[in-house]
Amino acid sequence: QTDFDLSYGLTGQISLQPQHIHHFATSPHDVTTATMTRAADAVSNRLLKLGELIQTNITQLIESRRAVAATGNGTESSDLPPWSVFNAQRALQAATGSLTELISQPENRLLEVSSQYFEARALHIAADARIPDLLAETAPGGVPVVLLSAKVGIEARKLSRLLRCLCSIHIFTEVEPDVFANNAVSAWLVDNEPLRAYILLFGLDLYTASDHLPRALHDSVKGSSYAVDQTAWQDALGVSKSRWDWLEEKTSASDLREGCNAAVQGTTDTDTAARTPSAPGAGGQGRDAAAASPKTPYPGVFGTELSRVVNSGVGDGQPISRPEHAIFSLAMVGGGRVFGRAHLHDFPWASLGAATVVDVGGGSPLLFETLPFNRMDSVPLVITLQFSALDVDLYFGRIEAVTDVTGITGGFCLQLSHLYPDLKFVLQDRGPAINKAHNEVWPRENPAALAAGRIQFVVHDFFEKNPVPEADVYWLRYVLHDWSDDYCVRILSGIRQSMGPRSRILICDQVMNTTHGCSDLPPAPEPLLPNWGYYTRYSHQRDLAMMAIINGIERKPDEFRELVERAGLRLRKIWDCRSQVGLVEVVLPNSEL
Structure with missing residues (x-):
C-alpha cells in the first residue's frame, strides 16, 4: 500500500505518499500498521497539546485585556501590552503556524508559500493607493469597488481581485460582493503615514532586490561577499555603488517617469563615503563614478508616489531628491512605533x-x-538637511502632523x-x-x-x-x-x-x-x-x-x-x-x- 489517509479526529487529514515513508521506516516494505498508528498518534498528540495551549492562552488574553480595560492602566504605555498579553499573543501566533503545518496538505502548503509574494504585492498597491483612507471617509457599510476604481485609477474587476486577496488573509473585509470596508487590521493604516511608508519601503527597491537574490547568491563574487556594495540590490539597480550612496543622489521627474533610477542628476552628501568605509579585505566601498545605465531593472516608485511627482509641474530636468529617500525617512518612524516602545520599559x-x-x-x-512636523514650519530634519522646499511639497505635502519622535x-x-x-x-x-x-x-x-x-x-x-x-x-x-x-x-x-x-x-x-x-x-x-x-x-x-x-x-x-x-x-x-x-x-x- 503506497497511499495512506490517517484520520486523527479533527478536520483534515495526513496523506502519506511513498516519498514520505522514509520518515517512519527504512524502506516502503517496512511500513506496518503499527508504524502508521504511531505516526497518527504523534500528530494527534501534537494537535491536542496545541489545542490546550491555544485554549489556555485565549483565556489568558481575554482576562488580561479585561483587567486592562477595567483599570485603565494595565501597562506602562497604551501602545505596549502587559507581559501577560504579549506572551499570550506570541504563543497564539506561533500556534497558528504549528496548526497550519499539521492540518494542511503538504503540497498545498508549499504552493501557498511559493506565491505569497503576490499577497505582499497586493498590500503594496493598496497602501500606495491609500485604500484604507478612502474606505475610512465613507459610512461603515463599505464602498463599492467601482467607486474605489474611479478614485485610484485601477480597473474595477482587477482592483476587486486585489482587495479580495487581502480580505482572504484578514486585511480589509468584503461586506457584500464587490463592496469593501476596513477591518481592525487595515484600519491601522488610516492617517498613518509612517506605517504606510514602512509598507511601501518593502515594495520598492527592496522588492526588486529580492528578485535578484537567487542569482546573487550563486554569483562568484557576490555569493561569498559581505561588502555593502556587493549585493543583489546592485544588480536590481544596475549600479555598483551602495544603497546609502544611491539614496542621497538627486534625480528628476523625467527619470522617475521613465524608470531611469541609476542616472545621477546631482551629487551626494559629502559625508556619504565616510559611512561606507572599506572593511578589512573587502575592497573599496565608495561611489562608482562610472556612468550608469539609463534604464534599471528596478522600475521605481509607482501609483500615487509617482503621480505626485509627474503631476507636480516640476521641470523634467530639475534636480529633486529620490522619493525612496523620503519614504525611508518616514518609514523609520513607523518602525520605531512598532518595535521600539518596549525598550523604554523592559530594561x-x-x-x-x-x-x-x-x-x-x-x-x-x-x-x-524625523521629528513632529507640520509643513515647512517644523519638518523632518532629514528634509532640512538634505531636502529642498520643493521636495517637501512633493513627498510630504499630504502629511499634516506626525507626533512621534521614535x-x-x-x-x-x-x-x-x-x-x-x-x-x-x-x-x-x-x-x-x-x-x-x-x-x-x-x-x-x-x-x-x-x-x-x-x-x-x-x-x-x-x-x-x-x-x-x-x-x-x-x-x-x-x-x-x-x-x-x-x-x-x-x-x-x-x-x-x-x-x-x-x-x-x-x-x-x-x-x-x-x-x-x-x-x-x-x-x-x-x-x-x-x-x-x-x-x-x-x-x-x-x-x-x-x-x-x-x-x-x-x-x-x-x-x-x-x-x-x-x-x-x-x-x-x-x-x-x-x-x-x-x-x-x-x-x-x-x-x-
Whole structure:
C-alpha cells in the first residue's frame, strides 16, 4: 500500500505518499500498521497539546485585556501590552503556524508559500493607493469597488481581485460582493503615514532586490561577499555603488517617469563615503563614478508616489531628491512605533540613577532624523538637511502632523529623558544632525533637560574611538544589523577603547534564534518551535532583506558573542523584550557589573 489517509479526529487529514515513508521506516516494505498508528498518534498528540495551549492562552488574553480595560492602566504605555498579553499573543501566533503545518496538505502548503509574494504585492498597491483612507471617509457599510476604481485609477474587476486577496488573509473585509470596508487590521493604516511608508519601503527597491537574490547568491563574487556594495540590490539597480550612496543622489521627474533610477542628476552628501568605509579585505566601498545605465531593472516608485511627482509641474530636468529617500525617512518612524516602545520599559533604566547614556550614531546608518512636523514650519530634519522646499511639497505635502519622535536621531534618548529624569545623555552623530538636535530639537522637545545640562552633543564617526570615556551605557540602536561582521568589530572596538569597568554597551537589534533553540534565549512552550516559529516570520523576512540590499545581518546570540569577543568584549546578558527587537548587553571581560 503506497497511499495512506490517517484520520486523527479533527478536520483534515495526513496523506502519506511513498516519498514520505522514509520518515517512519527504512524502506516502503517496512511500513506496518503499527508504524502508521504511531505516526497518527504523534500528530494527534501534537494537535491536542496545541489545542490546550491555544485554549489556555485565549483565556489568558481575554482576562488580561479585561483587567486592562477595567483599570485603565494595565501597562506602562497604551501602545505596549502587559507581559501577560504579549506572551499570550506570541504563543497564539506561533500556534497558528504549528496548526497550519499539521492540518494542511503538504503540497498545498508549499504552493501557498511559493506565491505569497503576490499577497505582499497586493498590500503594496493598496497602501500606495491609500485604500484604507478612502474606505475610512465613507459610512461603515463599505464602498463599492467601482467607486474605489474611479478614485485610484485601477480597473474595477482587477482592483476587486486585489482587495479580495487581502480580505482572504484578514486585511480589509468584503461586506457584500464587490463592496469593501476596513477591518481592525487595515484600519491601522488610516492617517498613518509612517506605517504606510514602512509598507511601501518593502515594495520598492527592496522588492526588486529580492528578485535578484537567487542569482546573487550563486554569483562568484557576490555569493561569498559581505561588502555593502556587493549585493543583489546592485544588480536590481544596475549600479555598483551602495544603497546609502544611491539614496542621497538627486534625480528628476523625467527619470522617475521613465524608470531611469541609476542616472545621477546631482551629487551626494559629502559625508556619504565616510559611512561606507572599506572593511578589512573587502575592497573599496565608495561611489562608482562610472556612468550608469539609463534604464534599471528596478522600475521605481509607482501609483500615487509617482503621480505626485509627474503631476507636480516640476521641470523634467530639475534636480529633486529620490522619493525612496523620503519614504525611508518616514518609514523609520513607523518602525520605531512598532518595535521600539518596549525598550523604554523592559530594561531597568531607573536602577541606573544618574547614569550617562551615550547614543552612538543615533540608531541609523543614514543618520536620518524625523521629528513632529507640520509643513515647512517644523519638518523632518532629514528634509532640512538634505531636502529642498520643493521636495517637501512633493513627498510630504499630504502629511499634516506626525507626533512621534521614535525615528529621529537621538529620539530614543529624548523619550528616556522624559521618563527617567535622573539620566544624562550624550548624543553622537554627524555635524549637521548634531547642530539641529542642539539648536532646534531639544530646545523644543525637552528644554528643561537642556537647561539642566542633562544632554551633550558630540560630532562623532562610530568607526573611530568613542570620545566619551567610561560612560555607564553606550547605546547602539539599529546600527550593527546594517553592517557585516568586520564593520561591526570596528564599531565595537572603538567603543571598547573608551569603556570603564562599570560601562556596558546595549545593542538594540533583532536577536535571532534557531528552530532548535539555544541556551541564551528562553524557549517557547511545547509543542511550539523553540524560537516561537510563526511569530518570528517578520524577523526572518527582514534578515533576508538586509542580506539582499546591504549584506546586513540579523544575528543569533552566538553570532553576537563571536562579534563582541573579536572586539575584546564579553556578552553579559540578552534582555527579553515585548518586541521582536531585543537588547544585548555587552561589557569588558573584567567588568565589575
